[in-house]
Amino acid sequence: xxxxxxxxxxxxxxxxxxxxxxxxxxxxxxxxxxxxxxxxxxxxxxxxxxxxxxxxxxxxxxxxxxxxxxxxxxxxxxxxxxxxxxxxxxxxxxxxxxxxxxxxxxxxxxxxxxxxxxxxxxxxxxxxxxxxxxxxxxxxxxxxxxxxxxxxxxxxxxxxxxxxxxxxxxxxxxxxxxxxxxxxxxxxxxxxxxxx
Amino acid sequence: xxxxxxxxxxxxxxxxxxxxxxxxxxxxxxxxxxxxxxxxxxxxxxxxxxxxxxxxxxxxxxxxxxxxxxxxxxxxxxxxxxxxxxxxxxxxxxxxxxxxxxxxxxxxxxxxxxxxxxxxxxxxxxxxxxxxxxxxxxxxxxxxxxxxxxxxxxxxxxxxxxxxxxxxxxxxxxxxxxxxxxxxxxxxxxxxxxxxxxxxxxxxxxxxxxxxxxxxxxxxxxxxxxxxxxxxxxxxxxxxxxxxxxxxxxxxxxxxxxxxxxxxxxxxxxxxxxxxxxxxxxxxxxxxxxxxxxxxxxxxxxxxxxxxxxxxxxxxxxxxxxxxxxxxxxxxxxxxxxxxxxxxxxxxxxxxxxxxxxxxxxxxxxxxxxxxxxxxxxxxxxxxxxxxxxxxxxxxxxxxxxxxxxxxxxxxxxxxxxxxxxxxxxxxxxxxxxxxxxxxxxxxxxxxxxxxxxxxxxxxxxxxxxxxxxxxxxxxxxxxxxxxxxxxxxxxxxxxxxxxxxxxxxxxxxxxxxxxxxxxxxxxxxxxxxxxxxxxxxxxxxxxxxxxxxxxxxxxxxxxxxxxxxxxxxxxxxxxxxxxxxxxxxxxxxxxxxxxxxxxxxxxxxxxxxxxxxxxxxxxxxxxxxxxxxxxxxxxxxxxxxxxxxxxxxxxxxxxxxxxxxxxxxxxxxxxxxxxxxxxxxxxxxxxxxxxxxxxxxxxxxxxxxxxxxxxxxxxxxxxxxxxxxxxxxxxxxxxxxxxxxxxxxxxxxxxxxxxxxxxxxxxxxxxxxxxxxxxx
Numbered sequence: 001x002x003x004x005x006x007x008x009x010x011x012x013x014x015x016x017x018x019x020x021x022x023x024x025x026x027x028x029x030x031x032x033x034x035x036x037x038x039x040x041x042x043x044x045x046x047x048x049x050x051x052x053x054x055x056x057x058x059x060x061x062x063x064x065x066x067x068x069x070x071x072x073x074x075x076x077x078x079x080x081x082x083x084x085x086x087x088x089x090x091x092x093x094x095x096x097x098x099x100x101x102x103x104x105x106x107x108x109x110x111x112x113x114x115x116x117x118x119x120x121x122x123x124x125x126x127x128x129x130x131x132x133x134x135x136x137x138x139x140x141x142x143x144x145x146x147x148x149x150x151x152x153x154x155x156x157x158x159x160x161x162x163x164x165x166x167x168x169x170x171x172x173x174x175x176x177x178x179x180x181x182x183x184x185x186x187x188x189x190x191x192x193x194x195x196x
Numbered sequence: 197x198x199x200x201x202x203x204x205x206x207x208x209x210x211x212x213x214x215x216x217x218x219x220x221x222x223x224x225x226x227x228x229x230x231x232x233x234x235x236x237x238x239x240x241x242x243x244x245x246x247x248x249x250x251x252x253x254x255x256x257x258x259x260x261x262x263x264x265x266x267x268x269x270x271x272x273x274x275x276x277x278x279x280x281x282x283x284x285x286x287x288x289x290x291x292x293x294x295x296x297x298x299x300x301x302x303x304x305x306x307x308x309x310x311x312x313x314x315x316x317x318x319x320x321x322x323x324x325x326x327x328x329x330x331x332x333x334x335x336x337x338x339x340x341x342x343x344x345x346x347x348x349x350x351x352x353x354x355x356x357x358x359x360x361x362x363x364x365x366x367x368x369x370x371x372x373x374x375x376x377x378x379x380x381x382x383x384x385x386x387x388x389x390x391x392x393x394x395x396x397x398x399x400x401x402x403x404x405x406x407x408x409x410x411x412x413x414x415x416x417x418x419x420x421x422x423x424x425x426x427x428x429x430x431x432x433x434x435x436x437x438x439x440x441x442x443x444x445x446x447x448x449x450x451x452x453x454x455x456x457x458x459x460x461x462x463x464x465x466x467x468x469x470x471x472x473x474x475x476x477x478x479x480x481x482x483x484x485x486x487x488x489x490x491x492x493x494x495x496x497x498x499x500x501x502x503x504x505x506x507x508x509x510x511x512x513x514x515x516x517x518x519x520x521x522x523x524x525x526x527x528x529x530x531x532x533x534x535x536x537x538x539x540x541x542x543x544x545x546x547x548x549x550x551x552x553x554x555x556x557x558x559x560x561x562x563x564x565x566x567x568x569x570x571x572x573x574x575x576x577x578x579x580x581x582x583x584x585x586x587x588x589x590x591x592x593x594x595x596x597x598x599x600x601x602x603x604x605x606x607x608x609x610x611x612x613x614x615x616x617x618x619x620x621x622x623x624x625x626x627x628x629x630x631x632x633x634x635x636x637x638x639x640x641x642x643x644x645x646x647x648x649x650x651x652x653x654x655x656x657x658x659x660x661x662x663x664x665x666x667x668x669x670x671x672x673x674x675x676x677x678x679x680x681x682x683x684x685x686x687x688x689x690x691x692x693x694x695x696x697x698x699x700x701x702x703x704x705x706x707x708x709x710x711x712x713x714x715x716x717x718x719x720x721x722x723x724x725x726x727x728x729x730x731x732x733x734x735x736x737x738x739x740x741x742x743x744x745x746x747x748x749x750x751x752x753x754x755x756x757x758x759x760x761x762x763x764x765x766x767x768x769x770x771x772x773x774x775x776x777x778x779x780x781x782x783x784x785x786x787x788x789x790x791x792x793x794x795x796x797x798x799x800x801x802x803x804x805x806x807x808x809x810x811x812x813x814x815x816x817x818x819x820x821x822x823x824x825x826x827x828x829x830x831x832x833x834x835x836x837x838x839x840x841x842x843x844x845x846x847x848x849x850x851x852x853x854x855x856x857x858x859x860x861x862x863x864x865x866x867x868x869x870x871x872x873x874x875x876x877x878x879x880x881x882x883x884x885x886x887x888x889x890x891x892x893x894x895x896x897x898x899x900x901x902x903x904x905x906x907x908x909x910x911x912x913x914x915x916x917x918x919x920x921x922x923x924x925x926x927x928x929x930x931x932x933x934x935x936x937x938x939x940x941x942x943x944x945x946x947x948x949x950x951x952x953x954x955x956x957x958x959x960x961x962x963x964x965x966x967x968x969x970x971x972x973x
Binding site for chain 1: 322334337338340341342343344345346347351352353355365743744745746
């Protein structure tokens with residue numbers, strides 16, 4: 001559970017606003033929605049080629065995240081306060097249930113990340129980055145988390161542009177985030193997906 | 197009795213009381229002679245369902261859990277608050293043990309490591325349902341999403357052993373969650389809004405209703421928490437212990453406030469009416485003597501006494517104050533224009549006083565039939581104590597009376613005259629109109645009487661703690677369901693298959709639940725899961741290879757399909773980690789599994805849906821206690837009726853049917869009218885109202901007895917019987933009626949019934965018997 005939780009919590013959170021650490025970082029307004037495209041390269045030990053998937057992500061502030069993979073295996077995952085669901089076009093099938101409020105607790109913390117602030121359980125380190133970009137490394141401290149996350153490196157300018165999730169066994173995810181677009185409010189099609 | 201003999205007996209009685217007093221003093225110094233645990237007042241559960249409920253409450257330590265949250269916008273400050281609390285806890289004598297979450301987590305890791313070998317037969321509830329329903333494509337889609345998305349639990353380590361992620365999802369879904377994460381030191385943390393909260397979870401290693409524990413909470417724990425709060429850290433807490441401590445504090449406050457008002461009121465009235473402290477001193481001596489005898493009897497008979505039985509029993513015995521009042525009122529009687537001889541006063545109170553004592557003692561004695569251990573002790577104390585107060589009044593009374601000529605105070609005479617005037621309208625009571633009106637009122641009232649036996653209604657939960665509890669629940673997921681299905685079976689496999697059958701019915705009805713079979717399915721379900729998973733894996737293995745882009749080769753051996761099924765032993769089930777351990781209770785002759793329900797559906801619906809036989813029972817602890825209270829309310833009502841019958845028979849045997857009717861009529865009418873008034877006012881009638889009415893019967897009958905046997909030769913105004921009754925009523929109202937102001941529903945119900953009942957009884961008795969020529973009967 002912890003594994004799933006941290007995966008979800010950090011990625012969801014990081015897509016939003018970790019860049020608050022820099023003057024250039026944008027803050028996602030309340031009740032707004034951010035749309036972006038992603039390209040994910042998943043490197044698994046023993047698998048020579050990365051699993052590449054592409055799609056769209058939509059983050060509704062305080063509501064949840066829709067991870068819509070378009071290729072090569074279309075699927076739509078929805079994360080809300082009630083858990084992780086798979087959308088088959090008509091219904092939401094629960095993948096992980098249990099009302100894991102912690103997702104949003106951590107998201108809230110990520111939103112509020114700023115110089116001087118901390119995220120309990122993680123050490124935040126600034127990492128040298130290219131001009132006009134910033135980079136942060138999040139290192140978990142607790143053995144429960146270090147079992148499956150070695151560290152998370154986030155890079156961004158105005159918005160997050162890249163997330164790297166390093167696993168202890170050498171597996172790692174490299175996610176590029178592109179074409180960010182902010183909507184002032186959650187659209188009706190997203191409302192349908194995010195409603196609990 | 198000659199005067200000398202009276203002196204000897206009075207001295208002997210004093211010696212007996214002093215000796216018993218010494219015995220009491222010696223006994224109460226022994227460990228455990230005074231019980232403080234409130235739960236000890238409740239009867240032992242004989243009913244099956246009650247036993248199931250009690251076993252669960254004790255094994256799951258439901259009432260013993262406590263959670264304290266330390267919050268601040270600066271996480272470090274909140275953490276320091278928790279650390280400060282932990283540090284203080286080691287120096288406190290409060291029996292609180294912190295829950296070792298890291299140890300529990302470690303136990304789970306070891307458990308899942310052990311179960312991994314048996315993974316072929318294990319599947320999450322959702323996966324198993326999809327496999328059973330043949331929804332292969334849905335499952336395949338989920339598996340692919342798990343491998344490709346960053347939220348998945350899939351790692352390269354699973355490629356050979358669990359490529360479809362069945363075991364990972366089984367672990368994820370079986371694990372109990374509380375919505376919290378942990379920091380680098382293993383502290384549980386939650387964030388909400390601007391604040392980070394550090395969570396302390398613990399258990400009270402003693403009885404939470406123990407008054408000693410509650411005292412420690414209020415004296416040691418609360419100041420520490422207050423100190424941390426003063427440093428700016430916000431604190432939220434939840435747990436039965438805190439409610440119990442707040443309840444005890446409230447009760448103490450009420451006892452002090454109401455007790456003070458009551459005592460001051462009684463002293464003031466006595467001083468005004470009798471112009472001196474003698475009646476008060478007589479009352480204190482009489483009540484103390486009764487208390488000593490009653491207490492000695494309880495300590496000898498039961499070996500101990502509950503503190504509440506002692507307090508409440510002493511209050512019941514407080515009716516003896518009335519005897520002192522009547523004794524003093526009678527002392528103002530005059531014969532040949534001279535004050536009556538003080539050693540003759542008791543004669544003027546015959547047979548009313550001993551009959552009053554006898555009726556009240558019988559009433560209190562009947563309380564022995566109530567199956568509450570506390571009430572039984574109370575009955576012994578009050579019944580024996582009251583009998584002894586009569587001896588004390590008779591033997592010691594004269595020594596408290598002023599020698600020489602005695603004149604009643606002008607206020608006493610004025611009050612008696614006013615009551616006489618009020619009594620003169622008594623004949624109205626004999627009219628048919630009154631009879632019809634009373635009948636209509638009682639019929640209307642009793643027909644609209646509603647009963648309230650809901651145990652929740654009797655509690656007065658501290659509102660501040662309730663708010664804190666709601667806030668904590670909004671941050672942390674709690675297993676706060678109290679209803680569960682208890683499954684019994686002769687062996688482990690039958691227990692698990694029956695539990696699975698119950699779970700299936702709950703799934704079909706869309707009811708959320710937690711069951712041990714989420715973690716350990718029956719062997720038959722393992723076999724089914726193994727077969728379904730093997731077929732699915734074989735059919736869809738190509739999809740996995742396609743996603744990963746490598747040929748793996750389907751291998752039953754590496755995926756664990758060749759391994760054996762997991763057969764749980766009693767020892768294994770008894771040592772499950774916390775979260776599942778309380779869902780199963782396995783002992784030599786008793787195998788019980790508990791399916792915890794998380795639903796708002798009515799108990800009736802659940803009962804129908806689950807079905808009921810002796811091996812599958814829906815247990816609703818609140819419902820069980822509610823029906824227990826309902827049966828005790830009925831018992832109390834029967835007891836009240838029995839009391840009237842006993843009074844009637846006693847008086848019939850002594851003086852005939854007519855006398856019995858005249859004496860019992862006012863008190864029966866007032867009790868019926870009290871119940872009717874409660875019905876008309878829409879007050880839910882509970883066991884505590886019934887107990888109040890029993891007290892009204894026991895005390896109220898005395899008013900009629902004194903008036904009935906008054907000396908008809910005495911000139912009006914010379915005998916202060918109406919004043920005596922009036923003062924007795926006022927002292928009763930001050931002692932018990934004021935309890936209606938209590939914030940605790942049970943106490944205020946009792947007080948309200950006594951208040952209305954005594955007022956009505958005084959008025960009705962005065963009107964019926966205040967002027968009546970009793971020789972008519």
